[in-house]
Structures are given as structure tokens and as C-alpha cells.
Amino acid sequence: MNNRLTRLAAVGLAAGLSLATLAGCGGNQATPGASTPAGGSAAKIALLLPETKTTRYETFDKPYFEEALKTECANCTLIYNNANQDAARQQQQAESAMTQGAKVLVLDAVDGKSAVTIVNQAKAKGVKVIAYDRFVAGSDYYVSFDNQQVGKLQGTTLVDILHKAGKTSGDLVMVNGAPTDANAADFKKGAHSVLDTAGFTIKAEYDTPDWSPDKAQAFMESQLTTVKPNLVGVYAANDGTAGGVITALKAGGVSPIVPVTGQDAELTGIQRILAGDQAMTVYKAIKPQAQDAAKNAALLAAGKPAASSSTQEGVPATLLTPVAVTKTNIKDTVVKDGFYTVAQICTTQYADACKAAGLQ
Incomplete structure (x- = not known):
């Protein structure tokens, strides 16, 4: 990602601002906002993705x-990095x-346990931490989805599909x-809470x-010899692992192919469905999650408390609602929300499948 930063100075004023950018794998950038900051002051906010x-x-x-x-903090500067799983x-x-000089870290931790060190260092410097998507103990705020409910949705949908196919027993792989x-x-x-008592x-x-x-x-691949004769389904935790399983x-x-679950509503996952x-x-509506994180980053940067609706292990939190997506409701979820367009989903390879599913 190329670093780009432009500050326009009014005629007659000689003002400059030098921003140091952080070199790291995955790219980074420092980006100024464009309207009056909600918090009333400029601040540097870091977004650290995993x-x-x-x-x-x-x-x-x-x-x-x-x-x-x-929108939330126009005079704020964004420092961005992706850790590439390190x-x-x-x-x-x-x-x-x-x-x-970041006043707030919006942290999606690679390792939730080791990231506690980041939180402790931030506290020592007076820097606020928002745990984004993945919980980190001791954070100032946490925004994510009800993650046990995600697992329950996956398990329940898998069991329902198997029951509709007339299967009430057999082997599963998780x-x-x-x-x-x-x-x-x-x-x-969450998945175990459903699957352990489902008869499989x-x-x-x-x-x-x-x-x-x-x-x-x-x-x-290593399990197929053992499980193949009685295999009826696979619980895969997200669409990436599902893709590996299906291959x-x-x-x-x-x-x-036996039923395989997934998560994140990746384009390739939707197409495989x-x-x-x-x-x-x-499907986890990422836009509301990101908007919530930005809003609360601006509040925390301005010295105000985060706006939360619940708590998670003592941390103020907002937990959004996940939605199970099957072939029957793609149009009413990811397409309706503009997550993907029909054109993006229905490439030539999937044209017939899209037509059968009512995606035109």
C-alpha cells in the first residue's frame, strides 16, 4: 500500500505537519479526516489488524x-498496519x-493472550485500547459479535441440514x-453446545x-481414511478453513460433498454455497462493527467514555448479531446490505447456480 498524505494550507498561512509512517508487512498509512471531529480535537488513532x-x-x-x-473525527490521523499473523x-x-503519538489503539489481536502486553504498555502511557473483533483482557472497550452464538448458528444449521436429508447419526469432523x-x-x-447432544x-x-x-x-486429508465411510458433515470454523476442507x-x-459450515461470508464461500x-x-455485518469502533475511538481520544451496551469480562462492550446464510437467503443478506453485488457473485462460472437461486 503506498503512503500518501496531503495537507492543504490556506493562502497566507505557512503551516506544516510532518507525519511519521510505520513500516511493516501488510502496509500502513497515516490518513487525515475531512470534517469536524466528534471529539473536538485532533488525535492519532492506530488500526492494527491481524x-x-x-x-x-x-x-x-x-x-x-x-x-x-x-466522519467521526475529521482531524484525526489514522496509523494503519497489518501484522500478517505475527x-x-x-x-x-x-x-x-x-x-x-497514537492516543487510541484499535487492536484486532493476532494472539489474544500475548496482546495483554500491548494493553498494559498502552495503559502505562495513557493510551486507550479498543479490542476489535477479538477480545483482549483489560481493554478499554470491545466490539465484536456474539461469538458463541456464531458457533451455535453453525452447529444448528449443520444439524438442520442433516435432519432434512434424513440423517440423525453418523460421523462429524470439527x-x-x-x-x-x-x-x-x-x-x-458454541458449536459443541449443539453438536455434542445432536446424536452425531x-x-x-x-x-x-x-x-x-x-x-x-x-x-x-489425514482423516479421510478413518472417517470417510460414515462421514456425514464437517464443522469448519470459517470460509477459509471450509475451502481447505472441501478441496x-x-x-x-x-x-x-457432505455439508460443510463456514463463517465470514467471503465471496468464494458464497459462491461455493x-x-x-x-x-x-x-454473515457478520462488518460495516456497523467498523463504524462502532471508529465512533468509540473518537470518544476515547477526546477523553470521553466509550458508548457500550453490555460488558465482556468486565470490559465495556457492544456485541452485534450474526446471521446464518444458506442458498435461500443470500439475496436478503449479503446482497441486500451491499456487501456484494449480484455481478460480483454471479460470474460466468456461477451464472446457472445464481439463476436457480433467484439471483438475477
Whole structure:
């Protein structure tokens, strides 16, 4: 990403502002806003995202947050970095942002436990921390989705699909998220609360390092010999791991493909649902989440308390509502909200599937 910063000076005034930018993998930028700041003063705010393997962060979270910050705090400057799944790099990026004068860190932690160090360092410097999407103990505010509910939606939808197909028993495989991601533990807990009592046998289970689709694929391949005869479904924690699982199932000769869950409503996930390769995904409306984070970053930067509706482990929080997406409600969710256009979804390869699903 190229660094670009332009400040216009009125005629007759000689004013300049030098902004130091932070070098790091994934790119960074310092971006000024464009209207009167809600907090009444200018501030530097850092957005620290965790990785790029999940497409949502660069495609949606960053631009939505940047746009919202311009509205909420026009004179604020955005410092941005993506840690590319490296907790040590994220630590360095946070420290650099604070050295540059960031008053608020909007932190989507690579590792929720090690990120407590970032929170403690921030507190020592009087810097506020918003835990964005992934919980970090001791933060000043947390905005995310009800993550156990995400897992419950995945488990419930999977069971409902199996029941509609006349299946009430058989083997399941669970391909969970990263063991360093506190949200992944909540997804897993929510899914287990449904699947453990549904009459199916969880034959194998795996926590996927770094949410890596390749590692999810390798695990699924390693289990096929054992589970293939009685396999009826796979719980995959997000669309990336689902893609790896589905590749393994196809290569292993599983036909028809058993139902596979997902999360994040990635474009490829939506297309796999239309094609019949993936059973469902969970749509989390990222724009309201990013807008909420920007609003509260502006409040905290101005010395005001965050606007919260609940608490999470003693941290003021806002938990948004996730939605299960199957072939039947793509039009009423991701298309209706403008998350994707029909043209983006219905490429030539998926034209017939789109027509069958009523996407025109």
C-alpha cells in the first residue's frame, strides 16, 4: 500500500505537519479526516489488524473503518498496519504507533493472550485500547459479535441440514479456528453446545494454526481414511478453513460433498454455497462493527467514555448479531446490505447456480 498524505494550507498561512509512517508487512498509512471531529480535537488513532489470509480485513474492515473515522473525527490521523499473523510484529507495530503519538489503539489481536502486553504498555502511557473483533483482557472497550452464538448458528444449521436429508447419526469432523484466537474458542464452545447432544459422533477435531486453509486441508486429508465411510458433515470454523476442507473432500473422492459450515461470508464461500459445495456461512455485518469502533475511538481520544451496551469480562462492550446464510437467503443478506453485488457473485462460472437461486 503506498503512503500518501496531503495537507492543504490556506493562502497566507505557512503551516506544516510532518507525519511519521510505520513500516511493516501488510502496509500502513497515516490518513487525515475531512470534517469536524466528534471529539473536538485532533488525535492519532492506530488500526492494527491481524492477518490477510482471511479476506475481510483488507477488503472490508480497513476501508470501512477509515471511512467512518473521517466522519467521526475529521482531524484525526489514522496509523494503519497489518501484522500478517505475527504476534511479535504486531507488538512492534503497537509500540511504534504509540511512539508516533497514537492516543487510541484499535487492536484486532493476532494472539489474544500475548496482546495483554500491548494493553498494559498502552495503559502505562495513557493510551486507550479498543479490542476489535477479538477480545483482549483489560481493554478499554470491545466490539465484536456474539461469538458463541456464531458457533451455535453453525452447529444448528449443520444439524438442520442433516435432519432434512434424513440423517440423525453418523460421523462429524470439527475443523476449528486458530488456538491463539480467543474468538475461535467461543466459536468452538458454541458449536459443541449443539453438536455434542445432536446424536452425531465427533470422530476427529483439530484447532487450525493461523486459520490456515492449507493446514485445514492437510488435516482433512489425514482423516479421510478413518472417517470417510460414515462421514456425514464437517464443522469448519470459517470460509477459509471450509475451502481447505472441501478441496480435501473432493480430492479424496467424497461424493456428493457432505455439508460443510463456514463463517465470514467471503465471496468464494458464497459462491461455493451457490454451487452446492458449502452448506452455509455466517454473515457478520462488518460495516456497523467498523463504524462502532471508529465512533468509540473518537470518544476515547477526546477523553470521553466509550458508548457500550453490555460488558465482556468486565470490559465495556457492544456485541452485534450474526446471521446464518444458506442458498435461500443470500439475496436478503449479503446482497441486500451491499456487501456484494449480484455481478460480483454471479460470474460466468456461477451464472446457472445464481439463476436457480433467484439471483438475477
